[in-house]
Amino acid sequence: MENILTEGLQALGIPAEREAVKTLAAYGRLLADANRVTNLTAITDPADMARLHFLDSAALLTAADFSGRRVADIGSGAGFPGVPLRVLRPDMHLTVIDSVGKKVDFVDASCRRLGIENVNCIWGRAEELPQLRERFDIVVSRAVAELDVLAELCLPLVTRNGLFIAMKGPDCREEAEQAEHAIRTLGGRLREIRPYVIPGTDITHTALIVEKIAPTPMRYPRRYAQIKKNPLRGS
Ligand code: SAM
Numbered sequence: 001m002e003n004i005l006t007e008g009l010q011a012l013g014i015p016a017e018r019e020a021v022k023t024l025a026a027y028g029r030l031l032a033d034a035n036r037v038t039n040l041t042a043i044t045d046p047a048d049m050a051r052l053h054f055l056d057s058a059a060l061l062t063a064a065d066f067s068g069r070r071v072a073d074i075g076s077g078a079g080f081p082g083v084p085l086r087v088l089r090p091d092m093h094l095t096v097i098d099s100v101g102k103k104v105d106f107v108d109a110s111c112r113r114l115g116i117e118n119v120n121c122i123w124g125r126a127e128e129l130p131q132l133r134e135r136f137d138i139v140v141s142r143a144v145a146e147l148d149v150l151a152e153l154c155l156p157l158v159t160r161n162g163l164f165i166a167m168k169g170p171d172c173r174e175e176a177e178q179a180e181h182a183i184r185t186l187g188g189r190l191r192e193i194r195p196y197v198i199p200g201t202d203i204t205h206t207a208l209i210v211e212k213i214a215p216t217p218m219r220y221p222r223r224y225a226q227i228k229k230n231p232l233r234g235s
Contacts, residue, residue: 164209
């Protein structure tokens, strides 16, 4: 896994210390071990894990400057994209949020074990954390919800002038258009739709980068059932 990571990071133009690559590989091993007992990820082959979890996550470093930033990963699952970002940017402060306790516990225990510091793990729902409102410079999220729903979970947590970055598949223009009203209503503006190829694959993913240009109105986020039933869409 280390070779794939080293070559992939080079291909992405991301300089990485040998120590960081070792830490990522060790995190992958912990994930594979834990996954034998608890279902944390469907990706188990080490080479696939290197590319589809670690390099996919790392690619976000080409989309924004994470150094020294307070970053939240919403619906982080087994720690993606947040943990690889944190390992590759040691001066970043990461908050991992997930609604499933065993996933948060895995990330917490693994980061402690590998000495990955400045990681705060929260078991909870993103829309039920008013104490974290507008507290993050960057909020990232992969594979959690459609963009119009996801925007309501994430944008309230972003500070003014901060970023919300959603990781999506190759064809997300329609999804982005459908979310335009939600993003605007929540104080955001779509800055960029940025495709990238995961090194060592022919898979294109997309980083949707939204900047926060105004405070989110206090009536958002709503309860999840409301958000889901009635996503913010223009008429
Ligand atoms: N981001 C990880 C990845 O890409 O590997 C995990 C993706 S998994 C498909 C979606 C995760 O989002 C699940 O772990 C789920 O528990 C979490 N989730 C869904 N809705 C959430 C919410 N409202 N707040 C926090 N976590 C949520």
